[in-house]
Amino acid sequence: MKKITAYLSICFITLISCNGVEFSPNQKFRDETPQNVNKTQIEKLKPKNAGERIRIAVSGDTQRKYREAALFVDQINARNDIDFVILNGDISDFGQLLEFEGVYNIYSKLKVPFISIVGNHDLVANGPSVFRRMFGDFNFTFKYGDVKFVCFDSNSREYNFNGLVPDMNWLSANLKLEADVKNIVAFSHIPPDDADFDPKLRPVYEQLAINTPGFLASVHAHQHSPDRTYRPNGSNIPFIITNAIVNKAYTVLDIYNGKIETYPTTF
Amino acid sequence: MEKLKPTLLLFSLLIIPFFTFAQKNTFVKQLIPDYINLQYGGSIGYFSGGVGYYFLNEKTTVSLHYGFVPKSKGGPINILTPKFAYRPFEIKINENLRWQPINPTIFVSYTLGRNFDKEFDPNQYPDGYYWWSTALKAHLGFSTEVKVLGNPKAAIKAVSLYAETNTNDLYAVSWFENRTTTPITRIFFMGYGVRLKL
Numbered sequence: 001m002k003k004i005t006a007y008l009s010i011c012f013i014t015l016i017s018c019n020g021v022e023f024s025p026n027q028k029f030r031d032e033t034p035q036n037v038n039k040t041q042i043e044k045l046k047p048k049n050a051g052e053r054i055r056i057a058v059s060g061d062t063q064r065k066y067r068e069a070a071l072f073v074d075q076i077n078a079r080n081d082i083d084f085v086i087l088n089g090d091i092s093d094f095g096q097l098l099e100f101e102g103v104y105n106i107y108s109k110l111k112v113p114f115i116s117i118v119g120n121h122d123l124v125a126n127g128p129s130v131f132r133r134m135f136g137d138f139n140f141t142f143k144y145g146d147v148k149f150v151c152f153d154s155n156s157r158e159y160n161f162n163g164l165v166p167d168m169n170w171l172s173a174n175l176k177l178e179a180d181v182k183n184i185v186a187f188s189h190i191p192p193d194d195a196d197f198d199p200k201l202r203p204v205y206e207q208l209a210i211n212t213p214g215f216l217a218s219v220h221a222h223q224h225s226p227d228r229t230y231r232p233n234g235s236n237i238p239f240i241i242t243n244a245i246v247n248k249a250y251t252v253l254d255i256y257n258g259k260i261e262t263y264p265t266t267f
Numbered sequence: 268m269e270k271l272k273p274t275l276l277l278f279s280l281l282i283i284p285f286f287t288f289a290q291k292n293t294f295v296k297q298l299i300p301d302y303i304n305l306q307y308g309g310s311i312g313y314f315s316g317g318v319g320y321y322f323l324n325e326k327t328t329v330s331l332h333y334g335f336v337p338k339s340k341g342g343p344i345n346i347l348t349p350k351f352a353y354r355p356f357e358i359k360i361n362e363n364l365r366w367q368p369i370n371p372t373i374f375v376s377y378t379l380g381r382n383f384d385k386e387f388d389p390n391q392y393p394d395g396y397y398w399w400s401t402a403l404k405a406h407l408g409f410s411t412e413v414k415v416l417g418n419p420k421a422a423i424k425a426v427s428l429y430a431e432t433n434t435n436d437l438y439a440v441s442w443f444e445n446r447t448t449t450p451i452t453r454i455f456f457m458g459y460g461v462r463l464k465l
Contacts, residue, residue: 019452019453019455019456020456020457021307021308021309021456021457021458021459022308022309022310022456022457022458023308023310023312023313023336023340023341023342023344024310024311024312024334024336024341024342024344024346024376024378025310025404025435025437025438026344026378026382026383026401027336027340027341027342027344028341028342029341030341064440064441064444064445065444065445066441066445066448066449067444067445067447067448067449070448093441094399094401094437095401096437097341098438098454099441124397124401125378125382125383125401126344126382157391157392160388160390160391
């Protein structure tokens with residue numbers, strides 16, 4: 001009888017130690033998986049008058065560091081001056097649904113909207129399908145105040161440098177001022193001066209950015225190292241590479257009066 | 268469905284001889300699987316089917332499974348899985364009912380398809396860029412199984428129902444790094460199955 005009780009308890013533990021049925025670690029979604037997160041989050045942005053200061057917290061690379069991601073969320077929730085958060089790629093490490101959902105569950109506790117950009121690790125295995133269904137397009141734009149934010153896929157190595165990523169046609173069409181837009185800021189995961197950015201497209205992108213009227217900055221992640229800025233071709237346009245959530249770091253971007261300033265922050 | 272046909276055909280070809288030639292030849296007879304296994308979930312398919320053998324007085328089982336996740340359930344995904352289970356305990360509940368309360372199980376899932384490979388293409392990535400395999404996953408599971416014994420002369424000699432919880436290598440790595448904040452229960456997922464003893 002003792003034996004049976006022991007067995008019973010083991011079985012009980014076995015049976016409760018679970019989160020329901022999984023069909024495959026590579027499945028693209030479950031019934032509970034959220035959809036169109038970026039669209040929903042952009043709709044949640046609070047109205048901003050033209051000319052008012054915009055303050056963004058940007059960092060990439062949450063990759064399996066759920067504890068750090070949760071600390072980051074606490075940090076942002078504790079300060080009341082951030083308009084929105086950019087998660088600049090590498091949400092997941094292995095491109096698995098469970099990872100995307102894990103980070104989503106943490107970031108969805110933010111009091112401000114968060115907008116997510118695709119990183120190289122998110123494009124592994126079924127990652128592309130998971131990201132597209134859960135977050136949305138790889139290339140997209142949104143407006144906030146009088147600034148247009150251009151978010152794009154620059155993970156060229158994942159496409160074996162096929163010359164199509166980043167999509168220069170899409171960028172030429174979208175790096176353009178329009179009515180009510182005074183400035184443009186671009187976000188993508190891989191920095192143009194990184195070996196994972198298509199070397200043939202690097203000068204094309206840099207030149208396009210520099211030549212775009214109102215272009216303020218190009219902001220990237222991926223390198224997991226302290227904030228770094230370079231200005232290509234003698235221009236004064238900053239190309240900013242920020243640190244990573246895995247290093248317990250983010251960068252505050254202040255956009256005001258046609259200027260951008262960065263404040264690297266650790267937590 | 269078209270893409271699946273070759274896999275299904277192969278699977279059928281593997282199974283059919285067991286039934287057709289079973290009675291005639293002792294060598295072939297040894298190849299007849301001891302059981303047929305059908306499973307829902309369990310990380311090796313929305314639905315999977317397999318055949319297996321008993322060893323060591325039915326204390327261990329070795330089986331091979333083919334599983335499929337349809338598009339509507341997060342696929343299409345095709346998975347092949349060899350599985351090894353150890354059944355240390357068996358409790359006799361009554362004349363016809365046995366319970367194997369906890370059975371540790373090890374299995375390796377191989378996900379087919381062009382998004383998956385046993386290693387990353389060395390022509391595309393520098394050495395060590397990504398260290399894991401997208402196609403191969405090692406799983407650790409625990410099952411609990413109830414076995415209903417039937418007529419030993421019938422085609423199906425026993426029917427077992429089981430529930431199995433499992434996790435895999437990459438989930439375990441992720442959990443370990445976050446072990447102070449993430450309960451281990453978050454990386455275990457269920458599957459349910461039936462085993463028909465031939």
